Amino acid sequence: MENIRISNMQLTVIVMLVSIGDTILVLPSMISSIAERNAWISALISICIGPAVCLLFASLQSRFPGMTPVQISRAVLGKWMGNVAAFLFVFGFVFLMVPMLMRELGDFMTTQIMPNTPIEIVYFLFLVIVVRGVRSGLEPLARSAEIFAPWVLMLSVLLVIFVLPDIRLYRIEPLFYQGLAPVLGGAYPFVAFSYFEVGILMMIFPYVKEPKKIRSNLLIGTLLSGLLLSSVIFLCLTVFGPNVTADLMYPSYLLARKIEIGEFLQRIEVIMAIIWLFTIYFKMSLCLYGTCLGAAQLFHLRDMKLFAFPLALISMVIADRSAPNITAFTHIISGAYPLFDFTFAVLLPVLLLAVGALRKTPAKAQVGSG
Amino acid sequence: MGQAAIALFFCLLFAVKDTVRLKEKKYRRENAFFICTLTLGFVMLSLHFFDIPLPTPIEAIQAIYGPVYEMLFGWTLAIQK
Numbered sequence: 001m002e003n004i005r006i007s008n009m010q011l012t013v014i015v016m017l018v019s020i021g022d023t024i025l026v027l028p029s030m031i032s033s034i035a036e037r038n039a040w041i042s043a044l045i046s047i048c049i050g051p052a053v054c055l056l057f058a059s060l061q062s063r064f065p066g067m068t069p070v071q072i073s074r075a076v077l078g079k080w081m082g083n084v085a086a087f088l089f090v091f092g093f094v095f096l097m098v099p100m101l102m103r104e105l106g107d108f109m110t111t112q113i114m115p116n117t118p119i120e121i122v123y124f125l126f127l128v129i130v131v132r133g134v135r136s137g138l139e140p141l142a143r144s145a146e147i148f149a150p151w152v153l154m155l156s157v158l159l160v161i162f163v164l165p166d167i168r169l170y171r172i173e174p175l176f177y178q179g180l181a182p183v184l185g186g187a188y189p190f191v192a193f194s195y196f197e198v199g200i201l202m203m204i205f206p207y208v209k210e211p212k213k214i215r216s217n218l219l220i221g222t223l224l225s226g227l228l229l230s231s232v233i234f235l236c237l238t239v240f241g242p243n244v245t246a247d248l249m250y251p252s253y254l255l256a257r258k259i260e261i262g263e264f265l266q267r268i269e270v271i272m273a274i275i276w277l278f279t280i281y282f283k284m285s286l287c288l289y290g291t292c293l294g295a296a297q298l299f300h301l302r303d304m305k306l307f308a309f310p311l312a313l314i315s316m317v318i319a320d321r322s323a324p325n326i327t328a329f330t331h332i333i334s335g336a337y338p339l340f341d342f343t344f345a346v347l348l349p350v351l352l353l354a355v356g357a358l359r360k361t362p363a364k365a366q367v368g369s370g
Numbered sequence: 371m372g373q374a375a376i377a378l379f380f381c382l383l384f385a386v387k388d389t390v391r392l393k394e395k396k397y398r399r400e401n402a403f404f405i406c407t408l409t410l411g412f413v414m415l416s417l418h419f420f421d422i423p424l425p426t427p428i429e430a431i432q433a434i435y436g437p438v439y440e441m442l443f444g445w446t447l448a449i450q451k
Binding site for chain 1: 397399400403404407408410411412414415417418424426427428431432434435436438439442443446449
């Protein structure tokens with residue numbers, strides 16, 4: 001379909017940005033409400049589980065090199081079942097992430113930064129740049145990710161350094177005071193949002209220059225994001241304490257508000273907002289790109305980019321209709337939604353690998369073909 | 371309604387640009403799919419702006435996975451006790 005290539009370095013950066021994605025703002029509160037003061041241990045456990053999930057994506061890629069999940073489903077499950085599985089993967093998993101991310105962004109902007117602006121305007125303005133990015137293609141998206149990723153890392157490190165004086169370690173004591181179950185429960189949203197959703201990148205694996213290095217790219221990207229997210233969770237717990245972290249909607253955003261150096265450097269919470277806008281932009285753009293690519297492969301179309309705009313329109317409506325308010329939306333994304341992610345990020349790849357092995361499906365290289 | 375009008379105006383600009391390019395015969399299939407998705411988008415957006423309730427995939431996810439989550443959650447609580 002497109003004669004494009006992205007470098008392995010760009011893939012690592014993309015993996016990191018997608019894995020951080022929307023989670024950096026909402027995850028600390030979600031995990032703290034389950035694991036309380038041991039949320040940081042849940043984060044560390046997730047760093048061990050997450051890369052294993054990403055290795056599953058790499059295994060599927062190495063078993064069927066140069067093929068997207070749409071093509072793999074067709075090759076493994078046959079025409080009818082394969083098309084149904086591919087349709088659900090593209091429009092259920094990859095596409096549905098766009099309105100979910102958009103809703104999170106809209107809620108954040110209208111509750112924290114621009115309370116008098118209608119949420120539809122936030123959706124619309126953000127969608128214009130997302131659609132523009134998708135229509136530019138994968139290579140420009142990957143190049144811009146390479147430019148913005150150091151900023152995300154640098155701003156995150158600055159945040160950590162500035163908040164260090166406010167850390168009080170007694171707030172996370174004692175360890176495992178409620179047993180292991182809440183700690184493992186806390187790992188559930190972390191793994192789902194940070195690692196399962198990296199599964200959308202299976203749509204772009206065929207365009208990576210050196211496919212053999214995808215495994216290490218995934219591991220490095222997820223490790224970096226995991227460390228960053230864990231340190232943000234640790235900071236939230238040690239600065240605010242577990243109860244306040246769980247009660248706040250965006251604790252990491254308020255964490256940045258705590259920074260005060262010599263009465264001249266204060267109220268720099270917008271640093272956190274900038275990090276989040278960068279990461280959510282790339283995640284949303286890649287989701288929409290994956291949907292357009294998947295739709296083009298499903299329906300045998302020559303041009304995938306023209307779907308970006310109509311799909312963005314549809315996602316705008318879904319975002320607004322997904323929940324009546326921010327509390328109901330948080331209930332959905334922290335409850336049933338991770339299980340839905342699990343179906344497509346773990347069960348589907350396992351099914352494809354198992355059926356592919358049983359049927360001895362030949363791996364046909366179809367790099368970039370529709 | 372002002373926001374809807376602005377949004378629809380920009381949508382129309384995008385749509386016209388794509389439709390002009392898709393007039394060639396070899397893009398017949400693309401044209402059909404483009405018109406279908408765009409119509410769906412416009413209809414959904416219009417219904418949304420007139421506050422007509424629409425079923426969303428999120429409700430379906432909640433209906434399918436909600437009970438499974440409740441069961442797993444209950445199971446985790448039982449283990450904890």
